[in-house]
Amino acid sequence: MRFRARKLKLHTKILIGLLLGIAVGLVFGEKATVIEPVGKIFLRLITLIVVPLVFVSLMLGTASVGDIKKVGRMGAKTLAYFMVTTVIAITVGLVVANLSKPGLGLNKETQEQLYKSYESKAQVGVERLKEKPSTVQFLIDIVPANPIQSLAEGNMLQVIFLALLFGTVLTMIKKEKSESLLRFLDAVNDAIIEVVHIAMKLAPYGVLALIAGVVGQFGLHILVTLLKYSLAVIGGLLIYTFSVNSLAVNFLGKMKPQRFYRGIKSPMIFAFSTSSSSATLPVSMDALDHMGIERKFSSFVLPLGSTINMDGTALYQGVSAVFIAQIYGLPLSLGDQLTIVLMATLASVGAAGVPAAGIVMLVMVLKQIGIPLEGLALILGVERILDMCRTTTNAVGNLAASVVIREWEKDK
Numbered sequence: 001m002r003f004r005a006r007k008l009k010l011h012t013k014i015l016i017g018l019l020l021g022i023a024v025g026l027v028f029g030e031k032a033t034v035i036e037p038v039g040k041i042f043l044r045l046i047t048l049i050v051v052p053l054v055f056v057s058l059m060l061g062t063a064s065v066g067d068i069k070k071v072g073r074m075g076a077k078t079l080a081y082f083m084v085t086t087v088i089a090i091t092v093g094l095v096v097a098n099l100s101k102p103g104l105g106l107n108k109e110t111q112e113q114l115y116k117s118y119e120s121k122a123q124v125g126v127e128r129l130k131e132k133p134s135t136v137q138f139l140i141d142i143v144p145a146n147p148i149q150s151l152a153e154g155n156m157l158q159v160i161f162l163a164l165l166f167g168t169v170l171t172m173i174k175k176e177k178s179e180s181l182l183r184f185l186d187a188v189n190d191a192i193i194e195v196v197h198i199a200m201k202l203a204p205y206g207v208l209a210l211i212a213g214v215v216g217q218f219g220l221h222i223l224v225t226l227l228k229y230s231l232a233v234i235g236g237l238l239i240y241t242f243s244v245n246s247l248a249v250n251f252l253g254k255m256k257p258q259r260f261y262r263g264i265k266s267p268m269i270f271a272f273s274t275s276s277s278s279a280t281l282p283v284s285m286d287a288l289d290h291m292g293i294e295r296k297f298s299s300f301v302l303p304l305g306s307t308i309n310m311d312g313t314a315l316y317q318g319v320s321a322v323f324i325a326q327i328y329g330l331p332l333s334l335g336d337q338l339t340i341v342l343m344a345t346l347a348s349v350g351a352a353g354v355p356a357a358g359i360v361m362l363v364m365v366l367k368q369i370g371i372p373l374e375g376l377a378l379i380l381g382v383e384r385i386l387d388m389c390r391t392t393t394n395a396v397g398n399l400a401a402s403v404v405i406r407e408w409e410k411d412k
């Protein structure tokens with residue numbers, strides 16, 4: 001028996017943890033939250049690595065691309081790929097929501113009940129909006145005034161800016177000088193990844209505790225009320241994730257989709273259970289290592305993507321905006337829908353890779369087209385489960401992007 005248990009693969013163990021967690025949550029209800037600290041400690045163990053990992057690996061990735069022209073070219077291709085896939089994702093979301101009309105025919109009583117129970121939470125979202133900077137300020141804020149502060153606060157866009165800047169600069173100074181620094185950074189990177197390996201051994205237990213807490217607290221019944229909406233989001237995510245990414249991996253990345261999905265099981269399960277692209281980053285990196293994707297590519301595409309490329313979040317915002325508009329009986333013109341595409345693209349870029357970032361940024365989208373923010377109250381109840389699903393899509397999108405960019409750049 002002991003022998004058998006050892007032979008179980010990590011992702012199988014994580015999956016068992018996930019299922020056990022759901023069972024524990026269902027059986028013990030609210031009481032299941034007592035084991036949540038185990039999950040939280042595990043999550044911290046992983047998140048503590050994120051800032052150093054993004055900073056070091058992206059700097060290394062940028063510097064190892066070679067010269068500044070190559071950095072520019074690979075960067076431009078990566079960004080172009082990110083943008084195109086994000087726009088496709090929102091479009092899928094809009095089409096699904098317009099066809100399935102999840103917001104029509106809602107029971108008035110349920111609506112009012114949900115309103116009441118979630119009013120305070122929605123208010124939080126509204127309050128946070130007031131602090132949201134304008135687009136110009138958003139751009140200014142990407143450039144850090146104090147690099148140490150950016151790292152300490154974990155301001156990911158600023159950290160990325162710093163990493164790209166220093167990585168590029170490293171290709172411009174004398175080779176004798178940059179080489180020793182790069183070797184040092186490479187060792188730091190290996191050490192960071194080693195911490196990930198240790199943390200991953202704890203993943204099955206952490207996932208169990210996290211899921212038990214979520215299911216215990218919210219129960220599955222709330223899902224029933226918002227089933228249509230949830231199904232629209234989940235359906236859209238499934239369609240998008242498995243069609244677009246399979247096509248991209250197959251035709252652009254020249255890799256068999258079966259091989260791709262087999263290789264990324266751990267990051268997928270991980271993204272699903274943590275609802276955090278940032279926390280999933282180390283696991284994705286590890287999965288690509290095992291698939292033979294060189295660090296040169298994964299260290300560049302993944303850290304960048306986990307912060308600015310969120311296909312699932314964008315799709316979710318598209319469906320949610322249409323859903324809320326439908327509930328209030330507001331027809332959306334083509335112009336409105338195009339505005340959703342633009343705003344959701346920006347919002348998904350701006351959303352941090354942490355749980356619930358997407359719903360906060362959704363406020364920005366709703367406001368732009370004048371959809372009542374109170375509608376947020378309705379979808380907050382199923383937020384967590386949808387966050388889990390869209391984060392999985394986000395992770396898969398970044399993994400697929402790495403495979404594609406590697407194919408495009410490997411001979412250059």
Ligand code: ASP
Nearest residue numbers: 276277313353354357358
């Ligand atoms: N939780 C998502 C992520 O980390 C962001 C979101 O809330 O949509 O990828």
